[in-house]
Amino acid sequence: MTASSQPAGVSVIICTHNGADRLPATLKHLANQRVDVMLNWEVIVVDNNSTDGTQATAQTLWKEFGAPTELLALFQPIPGKNRALELAYETARFSYVCIVDDDNWLNSDYIQRGYDLLESDERIGVLGGGNEGVFEIEKPEWFDAFRISYAVGTPMSQAYTPLETGEVVDGVLWGAGMFFRHELWQKLRQLQFESLFTGRIGTKNMVAGEDDELCLAVRMLGYKIWFDADLHLKHFMTANRLNWAYMQRILYSSVWSVVRLSVYSFAQRSDAEKYLGIWPWLVDLLYVTWSICKEVLSGPFWRATFHQDKYYFANFKWRLLRLYAMVKDYKLSRRNFCKVYGFKQRINAKFSVCQPVNFM
Structure with missing residues (x-):
């Protein structure tokens, strides 16, 4: 394992398309992080071709919340989460990256705990935890049966059992709140790694799987995938996603991910x-x-x-x-x-x- 060429710290990345309405709670939870005064961290918000002023909204909100660290708001005009992530990776200044969706509310110890775990074992390449669903409207009676399609709760092993704290040898982590070493992105580039996914593009292309793919590629590099049950966040479910038709779109889009x-x-x-x-x-x-x-x-x-x-x-x-x-x-x-x-x-x-x- 080689040491990172970047200073120790955490670059929090939020890629969002028309997320101005969802960002306030997400950024507020980030602003409330309890971190050691010696821990370097930053927030990078990538506006992925939005039309609702997401970029400016993020900067304004961060100032209102006290700007506990630097926030950089970028614009990626090419649709697709992978495109937005690539721009963020190129900009990130610190040794660890934490991918946060615009509907993720991190526990106040999230950044510090993730950093400490990665510092404790240089063989951990990807780190993640579970989450709790928070619902804008009453939770549908069918939701729990299909929660995995929404990445809510605890990730599952390939044997469909909930992951427990430790190395994940037969499964992958969810992208919500996922940490990984920035040096691995550099290694993937050197090895001419080519993703099989573009990432979701609004509601036009809902085929995702880039988070699973990252876990699989990092495992091929010889690093550990690590699950920590105490690394926790809330996953906010907006009303427009809590209907049977939308659920089926998510579920059936996952078919193409599994095949790839x-x-x-x-x-x-x-x-x-x-x-x-x-x-x-x-x-x-x-x-x-x-x-x-x-x-x-x-x-x-x-x-x-x-x-x-x-x-x-x-x-x-x-x-x-x-x-x-x-x-x-x-x-x-x-x-x-x-x-x-x-x-x-x-x-x-x-x-x-x-x-x-x-x-x-």
Whole structure:
């Protein structure tokens, strides 16, 4: 592990599109952080092509809240969260970055606790915690069943059990309040890392997954992903997001994320080279098809049909869409695999390039 070339401290990054109405509470909680007088920190707000005066609003609010540290308000005219983050990373001055969404209200010890944990173990590359949902209107009765789609509560392992404090070896963290070492962004650039995502673009493109991808890429670099149950924030749920139609949009958008991210697990296999061919992709497709067929023939499926269980069928539709996405994005998935496989090779210092695939 190499030491960071930047001074110790935390750069808090908020990327927002038309977030002027959400920023007051978010910035107020940041202004109320209890940090050691010797801790260097800053706030970077990136206005991602907003039309509501977000950039100026952030500067005005910060002054009203006492400006406990420097706030820099930037403008990124190119839509997409990844574009906004890239601008912030280039500007960030300190060794650790904390990504805060415009609807995240950090506990008053959040920045200090995250900093101390990262300082305690140089092998921790990404750090995160859980959160509590706060609702602008009464929480819908269906919300808890789909809270993961909203990144509310405690992240889950791949076995669908809540994470506990410690290293995350079979899961990822949520991007809300995520810390990571700034030096890792520099390493990713040196290794010609190419994200498979652009990040959400307003409500036009709701396919996300860049936070999961960061965890997976950092783990490939040999660093720990660390969950701390005492690193806590409140996740504010606005009224316009708390309806069944919006929930389904979020849920079904995640299908495309899951299909894209699957190539990371393929690239980490000892026999990853076989995914340069066609057969493994067909096997995966047949497996998913067979699992859906078995479900259609199962008792739970017909009981859900009889009771018109919309929750069950929302999840069942997700699985059908996953099958559709595997077929539709077949060629894209193979190209994405080559990107990730090539990244793995460069990490291993082989400097070999994944050979182009002759698609059928």
